[in-house]
Amino acid sequence: MELQEVEQLAKLARLKIDQDHAEQLRTECSKIVALASQLASVDTEGVPAMAHPHEVSQPLRPDEVTESSCKDALMALAPAQEEGLFLVPKVIEEA
């Protein structure tokens, strides 16, 4: 794994890391990738892809409104709010 990839991943995950830490993560992540890569050596010719090991499907619930507003409890967790909205540093994707 390249240092550049570690930095890219950190950026996507909004993690701030310094150079030493990046090098350490590079070593650790490389090992993890190598470990997982062992799976690639198994011959899977003709074996269908599997997302889950269990022979069960997703349980479903009826289409009913069961929750009432928990706005007050949620707002109590927010560092900033106004007019019922959570306030966050300005994010704008505009032309």
Added chain:
Amino acid sequence: MSWQVVIGLEIHVQLNTQSKLFSGSSTRYGGEPNTQADWIDCALPGTLPKLNQAVIPKAIKFGLATNSRINQYCEFARKNYFYPDLPKGYQTSQLDKPIVEDGFIRFCVDDANEKKVRIERAHLEEDAGKSLHEDFHGMSGIDLNRAGTPLIEIVTAPDIRSAKEAVACLKTIHTLVRYLDISDANMQEGSFRCDVNVSVMPSDSDTFGTRCEIKNLNSFKFVEEAIAVETERQIDLLESGHTIAQETRLYSPERKETKAMRSKADAHDYRYFVCPDLLPIIVSDEEIATLKAALPELPRAKRQRFVKDFALTDYDAQRLTETKPLADFFEDVVKASKANAKLVANWILGTLMSAANDENLDAYATPISAERLGLLLTRIEDNTLSGKIAKTVFAKMWESELSADEIIEQEGLKQITDTSAIEAIIDDIIKANPAQVEQYRSGKDKIFGFFVGQVMKATKGQAAPAQVNQLLKAKLSTS
């Protein structure tokens, strides 16, 4: 050099469920901010998604109506990105195994010639919340009511070749999802919105150019405008020796231009993986068969039937089948009336629709029920009323609950069709206007209108016009 535009659509359709895709919060539009977002929607630690059973049949219905394959084993994936209106840090969506794949849709653009556009896929996913950027002293406000609302995202192949085709395709899908009753498709409320992929290539080429994606268009008009200006922008760049950068752009209706979004270059590195919190969805053959059997008559079949059975033009059939309630209303009027279907179509698309528009009503939900309109049109058909007087009766029906017959009776509006009565009136007029008669006979045909006017005046407009014309011609040329 001449250029060909190439267009593909990504359409987000909000499914008309009561509750969200993975939680029991309400999906109602217009609630107070953050009152319809629960612990699951806000991604509090320890919560797990619970899939809404109503969304699966709705997605399957769309697949069946677009000749698509239904993936009977499908799974959810996480699409990872950071944005404040996405509390989980990922959107639950589908990647490798969407519920609907490889279909097509047919539609008319200008005439009866049909165009076919492939549907690459339609997958289930959740909507994000809403960011509000005004008036929060440099901060953004977040409303999570919409977070977790169920959507299907429909992706077409790049088979579309003009802005007009794109709009026609979009309108066809808009009509279809309402027929299927899987979405209210209300564009003002964002229940039906569209991203458009646009590229251009030389007309004699079959290699696509670099495409740009124009995001979040929520009206047919904006789709058409945005494609037009984006096409022009790309052609200008290429003709002046530049290249097109693949990017996401936004359309500004005020400025009539598209502009690149200030997104970071890595915004599309979504690192999808199968969602470990959700098990696969398994759809049985029986479920598909049951849904297939229960599909309503679809807009295209209905349009073709209207043309065939009622001898309507393609254009009229298209307009009448735009919504199912309107098509049903038309058929109810035809049933309730002795008038021919063409007359019914003309009245619904003309007089009724314009009166309904004036009061912001749908044509099928005005004071004029199918039965009342049917009787009025019967009275045109059997010559009790001229088309013109029928409009007067219609106006009175709109203001009251009286039937056409009651109004005709009360107001004495019955058309005069008695030949001898009309002839007597014509004789008087000929006698009183010798100069005009002379002019007509010496070849001044235009004066004929004067005589028609006189007869109508004498009968308060109640003489049958066709009959008046015929009798007048005969009298003026003989006596």
